[in-house]
Amino acid sequence: QLQLVESGGGLVQPGGSLTLSCAASGSIFGTLIMGWYRQAPGKQRELVAAITSGGSTTYLDSSRFTISRDNAKNTIYLQMNSLKPEDTAAYYCNARQRWVDSGNWGRGTQVTVSS
Numbered sequence: 001q002l003q004l005v006e007s008g009g010g011l012v013q014p015g016g017s018l019t020l021s022c023a024a025s026g027s028i029f030g031t032l033i034m035g036w037y038r039q040a041p042g043k044q045r046e047l048v049a050a051i052t053s054g055g056s057t058t059y060l061d062s063s064r065f066t067i068s069r070d071n072a073k074n075t076i077y078l079q080m081n082s083l084k085p086e087d088t089a090a091y092y093c094n095a096r097q098r099w100v101d102s103g104n105w106g107r108g109t110q111v112t113v114s115s
Contacts, residue, residue, distance in 0.1 A: 002026045002104045004093045009109030012083055016113070020078040022093030022106060030071040033096050033103075036078045038089035038111075048091070049078060083113045 008020040020036065035050035035058075049067035050058045059065055066079040076093065090110050096103030 002028075002032075002095055004095055004104055004106035006091065006093045006106045006109040009091060009111045011112045011114065013115050014083060014085060014113055016083050017079070017081045018083060018111060019080070020091055020109060020111070022076045022078075024074045024076075024093075024095055026074070028097075029074040029095075031097065033099060034067075034069055034076045035094045035096075036065075036067060036076075037092045037094055038087075039092070039108075040086075040089040043089075045092070050094075051076065080111075083111075085113045087111060088113050 003025040004022055006020060006022050012018050031053050033050060033052050036048040037045050038048050039045040048060045049065050051067045051069050057067055064082045069076045090108040092108045093106040094103050
């Protein structure tokens, strides 16, 4: 069973930056589609960024977010810049073999953007 552990969340001021990390167990990490999702209270979970095994990326907002992966460390990262209060949410890591799969989820890390 693939396990995902997020870290790096916290409180940041508007306009600030934060980098999230997601460490995965297992030997198939390099073959997986890895993604970051977020869910704010009362809202549906939404895709923030994803990266395929080949390095192709998908973003909610490519001007502020950058996803990357280090297959040697079984880890993905989400660099978030120019953070806004509306970015406040629990951020979840997801790993799947195909886009149609639901995949595995981490427990999430809270990001709060507030002055």
